Amino acid sequence: MSLLFICVAVAFFGWIFSQFGSWLAARHAVTWYLVSGFILVAAIRPDWLLPVAHLLGITLVSNMVLAGLTMFLFVQMLEQYAENNGLRRQMVRMVSSLAADTFPAREREASDPRTRVLVVLPCYNESESLPVLVPRLTALQRATPELDLDFCIVNDGSVDATPAVLRRLAPHQHVTHHTNIGVAGGLRTGFLIAQRTGAHFAVQCDSDGQHPIESIPDVVRVARERSVDLLIGSRFAGGGAEGKDTLASTTRMRRAGGIVVSTLLGLFGRGARVSDPTSGFRVYSPRAMATLLRWMPDEYPEPESIALVALNGLRVEETAVVMSPRTTGTSSLSGIKSLRFMTKVASALLGLRLRSMPQASPASVPTE
Numbered sequence: 001m002s003l004l005f006i007c008v009a010v011a012f013f014g015w016i017f018s019q020f021g022s023w024l025a026a027r028h029a030v031t032w033y034l035v036s037g038f039i040l041v042a043a044i045r046p047d048w049l050l051p052v053a054h055l056l057g058i059t060l061v062s063n064m065v066l067a068g069l070t071m072f073l074f075v076q077m078l079e080q081y082a083e084n085n086g087l088r089r090q091m092v093r094m095v096s097s098l099a100a101d102t103f104p105a106r107e108r109e110a111s112d113p114r115t116r117v118l119v120v121l122p123c124y125n126e127s128e129s130l131p132v133l134v135p136r137l138t139a140l141q142r143a144t145p146e147l148d149l150d151f152c153i154v155n156d157g158s159v160d161a162t163p164a165v166l167r168r169l170a171p172h173q174h175v176t177h178h179t180n181i182g183v184a185g186g187l188r189t190g191f192l193i194a195q196r197t198g199a200h201f202a203v204q205c206d207s208d209g210q211h212p213i214e215s216i217p218d219v220v221r222v223a224r225e226r227s228v229d230l231l232i233g234s235r236f237a238g239g240g241a242e243g244k245d246t247l248a249s250t251t252r253m254r255r256a257g258g259i260v261v262s263t264l265l266g267l268f269g270r271g272a273r274v275s276d277p278t279s280g281f282r283v284y285s286p287r288a289m290a291t292l293l294r295w296m297p298d299e300y301p302e303p304e305s306i307a308l309v310a311l312n313g314l315r316v317e318e319t320a321v322v323m324s325p326r327t328t329g330t331s332s333l334s335g336i337k338s339l340r341f342m343t344k345v346a347s348a349l350l351g352l353r354l355r356s357m358p359q360a361s362p363a364s365v366p367t368e
Helices: 003-017 026-044 046-056 063-100 130-143 162-169 182-197 213-226 252-268 286-294 302-311 336-356
Strands: 115-123 147-156 174-177 201-204 230-234 282-284 316-320
Touching (some): 003 026, 026 046, 026 063, 063 182, 115 130, 115 182, 115 213, 130 162, 130 213, 147 162, 147 213, 174 182, 182 201, 201 213, 213 230, 213 282, 252 336, 302 316, 302 336
Parallel strands (some): 115 147
Antiparallel strands (some): 230 282
């Protein structure tokens, strides 16, 4: 095996891995790692495949022919996969745009000096938590006359009683995706609505009741006073807010995963390394929203959005908050899904870092 072959193989697969989060969806990173490993074994040590070949009654051809055919098929797979991924992203944009257009515009006086805030709540199958959540949101509106505060619950193709609950409790403060497009799609819809309504800040919250809705005025004030583009509500900032048990609203596995993600975010600068990178309770400035609307990550966008905002020269900070444990519904990141999530996020962050290294300017980091 020559040095030239090793260099070519490393360059090829390095380029492939750099595309995770771009035209290769990082959610399928495990599959691509396995396929890449098989190709390398077939090209370098085909004798390792002899037991499998004998079991299947196959005679192995030369490693050069096998490697050539396998690489050809691999490239064809990549091309087809990239095309399918591009079509899916176009579908997400279309579903998001159509939903955002249905949000009823509320008349506002141009001379109103109050800070406009839109609370965006991606929602999937949360019919049990909404009867508690919606009254909290409406009570917050009445309790904060100093803010021009509105909220939008983005029903992401729920298949339980969520649509009926929203029609009854929040008829003018929800929109619906007619197919499930994920948290990133829900955020995209909320950002489009925030831009159209002229919001000064968008606040992302979960719909399961874990996030401290009543703390929204405080985190908005912090973001405004510090001129922060992305402010993350952290369970772990400063060792936990007010001495509370910081693991009460999460699990040890997710906490360990958060530490790994935080370490990877350090690749994007000291400002990108936060203590709670998977927190979905955060405040976005118009600049951060514009950046993410252009380069919205796939699926779970929280860690990647920190890296993208930091790469574009925007300011990222965090502030301590207290979150509650989930009491209804099921987490989308439990069991084996947590491991898949970690692989996906790590692959996407490493791919983004590889793609951004040749860039002369941080404001030019395409993700698709």
